[in-house]
Amino acid sequence: VKPFDTQQMIQQLSIDCVIFGYQSQAIKVLIPRLDLPDECWALPGGFIHQNEGIDHAAQRILKERTGLTDIYLEQFRVFGGADRINLALQDHLKTADRDKLAHLGISEVHVQWLAQRFVSIGYYALVDIDKVKPQKSTIDASVDWYPIKNLPTMIMDHHTIIEEALKTLRAHLDERLLGFNLLPDTFTMKELQELYEAVYDTPFARNNFQKKILDLGVLERLEKKFTGAANKAPYLYRFKQ
Amino acid sequence: VKPFDTQQMIQQLSIDCVIFGYQSQAIKVLIPRLDLPDECWALPGGFIHQNEGIDHAAQRILKERTGLTDIYLEQFRVFGGADRINLALQDHLKTADRDKLAHLGISEVHVQWLAQRFVSIGYYALVDIDKVKPQKSTIDASVDWYPIKNLPTMIMDHHTIIEEALKTLRAHLDERLLGFNLLPDTFTMKELQELYEAVYDTPFARNNFQKKILDLGVLERLEKKFTGAANKAPYLYRFKQ
Numbered sequence: 203v204k205p206f207d208t209q210q211m212i213q214q215l216s217i218d219c220v221i222f223g224y225q226s227q228a229i230k231v232l233i234p235r236l237d238l239p240d241e242c243w244a245l246p247g248g249f250i251h252q253n254e255g256i257d258h259a260a261q262r263i264l265k266e267r268t269g270l271t272d273i274y275l276e277q278f279r280v281f282g283g284a285d286r287i288n289l290a291l292q293d294h295l296k297t298a299d300r301d302k303l304a305h306l307g308i309s310e311v312h313v314q315w316l317a318q319r320f321v322s323i324g325y326y327a328l329v330d331i332d333k334v335k336p337q338k339s340t341i342d343a344s345v346d347w348y349p350i351k352n353l354p355t356m357i358m359d360h361h362t363i364i365e366e367a368l369k370t371l372r373a374h375l376d377e378r379l380l381g382f383n384l385l386p387d388t389f390t391m392k393e394l395q396e397l398y399e400a401v402y403d404t405p406f407a408r409n410n411f412q413k414k415i416l417d418l419g420v421l422e423r424l425e426k427k428f429t430g431a432a433n434k435a436p437y438l439y440r441f442k443q
Numbered sequence: 444v445k446p447f448d449t450q451q452m453i454q455q456l457s458i459d460c461v462i463f464g465y466q467s468q469a470i471k472v473l474i475p476r477l478d479l480p481d482e483c484w485a486l487p488g489g490f491i492h493q494n495e496g497i498d499h500a501a502q503r504i505l506k507e508r509t510g511l512t513d514i515y516l517e518q519f520r521v522f523g524g525a526d527r528i529n530l531a532l533q534d535h536l537k538t539a540d541r542d543k544l545a546h547l548g549i550s551e552v553h554v555q556w557l558a559q560r561f562v563s564i565g566y567y568a569l570v571d572i573d574k575v576k577p578q579k580s581t582i583d584a585s586v587d588w589y590p591i592k593n594l595p596t597m598i599m600d601h602h603t604i605i606e607e608a609l610k611t612l613r614a615h616l617d618e619r620l621l622g623f624n625l626l627p628d629t630f631t632m633k634e635l636q637e638l639y640e641a642v643y644d645t646p647f648a649r650n651n652f653q654k655k656i657l658d659l660g661v662l663e664r665l666e667k668k669f670t671g672a673a674n675k676a677p678y679l680y681r682f683k684q
Binding site: 212214215250251253254255256257258277279280282283284319321324356 | 453454455456491493495496497498499518520521523525526560562564583
C-alpha cells in the first residue's frame with residue numbers, strides 16, 4: 203500500500219495480481235512479504251482510480267511491482283465473500299506506531315478505509331522472470347518468487363486466488379497458446395515440454411507431446427542450438443507471431 | 444431499482460445478469476424495458492449488501508427477477524470501463540417528477556448514488572423458460588424474452604455484456620454439460636441437437652452430433668416418446684445426475 207488519495211479511489215474494490223513466472227522447471231509466483239510483526243504474505247494488489255478502467259488499473263499495479271509494461275494480463279475471477287476483511291492488517295494498523303505509519307504516508311483515513319470489506323478482482327499475469335525487477339511497496343518487507351508447490355502462508359483468501367489463477371492458466375495454456383509469455387524468445391522442444399509439465403504438474407510422453415504441439419502449427423523451427431556436439435544438438439523453436 | 448438503503452450497499456459496484464433461456468429453437472435473454480420516456484432496455488441487475496457475498500447477491504437478484512431459486516448461475520467477467528455511467532438514467536432522474544420518484548421509493552440520495560460510475564460483475568444464468576415468471580422492478584415498464592439474434596437497444600455496455608456471456612456459454616456448454624439447464628427434464632436427440640445449433644448458431648451433421656454426444660456418456664436413454672406411430676418414435680433422453 204503506497205500513500206494514496208482515498209478520495210480518488212473506488213471504495214471497497216481492489217485488484218489482486220497473480221504474477222506467474224517459470225524458472226528451473228517450476229512455475230513460480232511473485233509474492234511480497236508484508237512488513238508486519240507476524241510473518242505473512244499477500245498478493246501484490248492495489249485500488250482503482252475513479253477515472254481509470256479496471257484493466258488499466260491492473261496494468262499500472264503490475265508495472266509498479268515488476269517494472270514491466272505490455273505483459274500478458276487477464277482478469278479471471280472476482281473474489282467477493284462477505285468476510286473479506288484483512289484482519290491481520292487491521293490489527294497491526296490499530297496498534298502500530300502512528301509516527302512510523304505517518305512516515306510511510308499512511309494516515310488515520312487510510313486505516314479506516316482499509317478496514318472495510320473489499321471485493322477483489324483477480325488478474326493473472328505471465329512474465330519472463332529474467333526480465334522482471336521485483337519492487338517492494340512501502341509496507342513490504344521483501345518480495346520474492348515462490349514455487350507454486352511451496353507457497354508461503356497467505357493472508358485471507360489469497361491462497362484460493364492463486365489456485366483459481368492456476369486453474370485458469372491450465373485451461374488457457376493450450377487454447378490461447380500462452381506458453382511463449384513464460385519462455386525466452388527461443389527454446390527447444392524439451393524446454394517447452396518441461397514448461398507444460400510444470401503447469402499441469404504431470405509428465406507427458408515425448409513423442410506424443412512433440413506431435414501434438416507441432417500439429418498446432420504455431421511453432422517456427424530455427425537453426426540448431428549450439429551445444430558443441432552438432433549431430434545431437436536440438437532444434438530451437440519460437441512461437442509464430 | 445427497488446427502494447434500497449444506500450447505506451447498506453457497496454458503492455459503485457453492481458451485478459448485471461444475463462438470463463438465458465431456450466424456446467422455439469432460439470436462445471433468448473430476459474430483458475426489462477425501463478420506464479423512461481426514451482425507449483431503452485437494461486439487463487436485470489442490482490447491488491451488493493455490505494454483509495452479503497457476491498454470489499449470494501446474484502442469487503437474490505435472480506430470484507427477484509425470475510421467482511426461481513437453485514438455478515445455474517456463474518460469474519463470467521467484470522465490466523469496469525472508466526466511463527460506465529448510466530447517462531440515460533441520470534438525465535431522466537434529474538428532470539423526473541420528484542413526487543413520482545418518491546412514490547417509487549427513489550429519493551435524492553438514490554439519485555446521487557446512481558449517478559456514480561459503476562463497476563459491474565457479469566453473471567450468466569441458464570433457466571427453463573417454462574418455469575420462469577418474469578418480474579418487473581419498480582422502474583421497469585415491461586420485461587420480456589428476446590431472441591439473441593434480435594435484441595433491443597441496450598443501455599451503456601449491456602450489449603457487450605450479453606455478447607461476452609454468450610461466448611462463455613459456448614465455451615462451457617460442452618465441457619461442463621450445461622445443456623440440461625436449458626431443456627425440460629427429458630428430450631429427444633433432435634431437440635438436444637437443435638439446442639446446440641441455437642447456441643453455436645451453426646448446423647451440425649445429425650450422425651456426427653449423435654455419436655459425439657453419446658460418446659460423452661452423460662445421457663441416459665429412456666422409453667420412446669409417445670407419438671402415436673411407435674415404430675418411428677424417437678427415444679427420450681435425460682442427463683445423468
